[in-house]
Amino acid sequence: GPNDAGDISIDEAGFQLACGGHVTPPLETIDPSIFPPGAPAPTPPIYHFHKAPDCLEPYTSDYKGVSRGATPFNHGKLTGWALDGFGIYTFQDVDGLTPIVDECGGHFGPVDQTGDVVYHYHTRPFVPY
16 A cells, blocks of 8 residues: 655555555446436546545635635635545635535535535545534
8 A cells, every 4th residue: 555655645656646545446336327427437446545635626725815816715625536426625615615515524515606506525634624
């Protein structure tokens, strides 16, 4: 497996893996029908994270400052999909607030300008991520 070297991990084959992510084949085939339209169904091997990948662009753009194009008062950006088919978003909720989440790290709320309410997850900068 990879070493946990911070922003970049190196796997056993020598590949650089961004933000501490790594590749692990799933133990079983994942049913692609559980994913919403537009969400890519995972196929083995699956690249994934065990912490918020806060060195990736969706995170860094939220914190680069308004004068450099950040949008601090918008909902966090989509960064991936959980295996249950729900989207995973960066730290901030609507209006840039800290989201109030359930025991699974998710909640119902709008994620874009349409205002449609959907269940989704937010990563957090503390355990559990």
